[in-house]
Amino acid sequence: xxxxxVQYAEPQSDEAAHLLTTWRERALAVEAAVARAVIGQAAAIxxxxxxxxxxxxxxxxxxxxxxxxxxxxxFAHVLGGRYGRVEGTxxxxxxxxxxxxxxxxxxxxxVEPGPLTAEGEELAIFFFNEINRARPQVxxxxxxxxxxxxxxxxxxxxxxxxxxxxxxxxxxxxxxxxEIAQAARDRFMMEVTIESPGDDATRLALAFDPRFHDVDAxxxxxxxxxxxxxxxxxxxxxxxxxxxxxxxxxxxxxRLWQASARPQDFGVQLDxxxxxxxVLAGASPRGMxxxxxAARVAAWLDxxxxxxxxxxxxxxxxxxxHRLCLTPVHELRRHELMAPLMQAILExxxxx
Numbered sequence: 001x002x003x004x005x006v007q008y009a010e011p012q013s014d015e016a017a018h019l020l021t022t023w024r025e026r027a028l029a030v031e032a033a034v035a036r037a038v039i040g041q042a043a044a045i046x047x048x049x050x051x052x053x054x055x056x057x058x059x060x061x062x063x064x065x066x067x068x069x070x071x072x073x074x075f076a077h078v079l080g081g082r083y084g085r086v087e088g089t090x091x092x093x094x095x096x097x098x099x100x101x102x103x104x105x106x107x108x109x110x111v112e113p114g115p116l117t118a119e120g121e122e123l124a125i126f127f128f129n130e131i132n133r134a135r136p137q138v139x140x141x142x143x144x145x146x147x148x149x150x151x152x153x154x155x156x157x158x159x160x161x162x163x164x165x166x167x168x169x170x171x172x173x174x175x176x177x178x179e180i181a182q183a184a185r186d187r188f189m190m191e192v193t194i195e196s197p198g199d200d201a202t203r204l205a206l207a208f209d210p211r212f213h214d215v216d217a218x219x220x221x222x223x224x225x226x227x228x229x230x231x232x233x234x235x236x237x238x239x240x241x242x243x244x245x246x247x248x249x250x251x252x253x254x255r256l257w258q259a260s261a262r263p264q265d266f267g268v269q270l271d272x273x274x275x276x277x278x279v280l281a282g283a284s285p286r287g288m289x290x291x292x293x294a295a296r297v298a299a300w301l302d303x304x305x306x307x308x309x310x311x312x313x314x315x316x317x318x319x320x321x322h323r324l325c326l327t328p329v330h331e332l333r334r335h336e337l338m339a340p341l342m343q344a345i346l347e348x349x350x351x352x
Contacts, residue, residue: 016242020300023235026227027053027301030078033222037074038067039205039212040197047192047318048075048166050301052227054293055236056189057146057165059131059180059322066194070215072127072166079232080225081124081162086115088133094141098153116145117153124162124229131167132177139184142167146187162229182325189290190315191322236297243296245307248352252309257288259345260320266348270340273330278341281325291319309351317342 031049038045048071051058060068069085076083086097097116104110112118116126128134128142142165145151149160167188169180185191197203206212245253259266261282264275283291292307294315299307321338330337 016238017305019235019238020242020305023227023238024300024303029223030075030226033078033226034071034074037218037222038071040199040202041067041071041194044071044192044194046301047190047315048072050294050297050315051189051192052079052164053232053236053239053300054189054290054297055164055233056290056293057187058167059185059188059191060166060168060194061191062168062194063196066196068168068194069127069129070219071194072125073215074219074222076125077219077224078222079124079227079229081229082119082122083125083127084115084119084123085127085129088128088130088138090133090135092134092138094137097138097141098151113153116151117158121159121161123160124164126163126165128165128167130169132169132180134178136178136181139178139180143184143187162232182323185322186284186286188322189294190318192318239300240293240296243300243305243307245292245296249307249309249312252349252352253288253292253312255349256312256316256320256345257283259349260324263341263345263348266345268341268344268348270337270344273337277327278330278337279324280327283320283323287320287323291315294319313346316346 027049030052031045034045034049035042048058052075062068073083086092096114098114099117100112100114102110102112113120116123126145131139131142141151145160145163146165149163151158151160165188197206211218255266259268259282261279263279268275270278291312295307295311298311298314299305302311317339321342324338324341326334326337
């Protein structure tokens with residue numbers, strides 16, 4: 001029997017099972033609390049909650065005013081951590097994230113911490129709005145912060161052990177924007193799309209209910225400190241150790257990995273697309289690792305100690321679609337091609 005199979009057969013200890021049950025209740029309470037402030041976005045809230053407990057960064061996309069910032073502020077408040085934010089602009093430079101230099105009223109130069117360093121090690125959620133408006137130099141700084149959860153500033157290393165980065169990419173306006181490099185995109189566990197609510201009841205509530213007109217008051221009404229960020233790394237590691245993946249599930253994920261690079265080998269077909277020339281590079285090893293981390297959390301949130309194919313399906317597109325490199329002739333159609341490609345891969349790869 002393989003080492004993986006032996007791990008899968010090991011039962012949970014009573015202490016581990018108790019911790020997982022207790023923290024699952026907390027995680028679901030976080031989700032329910034955020035849903036009180038951000039209505040009509042249950043799927044996006046579940047994905048962000050999954051990323052929080054899988055300790056992954058999230059790239060968000062959506063139109064203006066659909067609630068991205070409110071959602072992240074609500075998570076920061078309910079979890080209990082500190083929140084930072086910066087707006088991407090064409091003239092933003094890396095140092096603007098680290099410190100702010102100005103002249104005091106007395107005419108003396110002064111320097112204060114920037115949005116990435118102001119909260120020190122307490123920073124839990126950092127929101128980079130319209131990251132593709134910032135220059136590649138800024139992306140490079142964020143790449144290190146996301147990879148190492150640390151940054152050099154004021155001649156010392158500032159550790160950010162609880163940090164999760166949430167970035168928004170403007171998908172409408174293309175002027176004065178800089179496409180995020182593949183290396184930077186691959187650091188994000190997920191790309192989550194937030195759409196404007198489509199049902200009339202939710203739209204009426206958002207338009208006419210005064211409760212949703214004052215975001216500060218709305219978030220202030222939510223319970224705070226339900227899952228302190230300082231405790232999240234330990235429980236996230238416990239979830240990864242205790243939620244198991246069977247050998248059959250592992251083989252299935254390997255086939256999905258292969259299909260991400262060579263969909264034509266699995267019979268994937270798309271209308272008006274030569275699938276043989278579609279994909280330049282499939283998912284990276286990091287991407288597949290993050291996919292399984294998210295799938296384990298999805299299984300845990302669903303009350304199970306093992307991963308099912310449905311858990312992989314729930315997070316496959318958010319975790320994998322933004323990682324694939326398409327050939328140049330197809331890259332310009334990425335927005336319309338990725339959803340049907342992901343769906344076709346899930347349909348064509350045999351499920352155990």
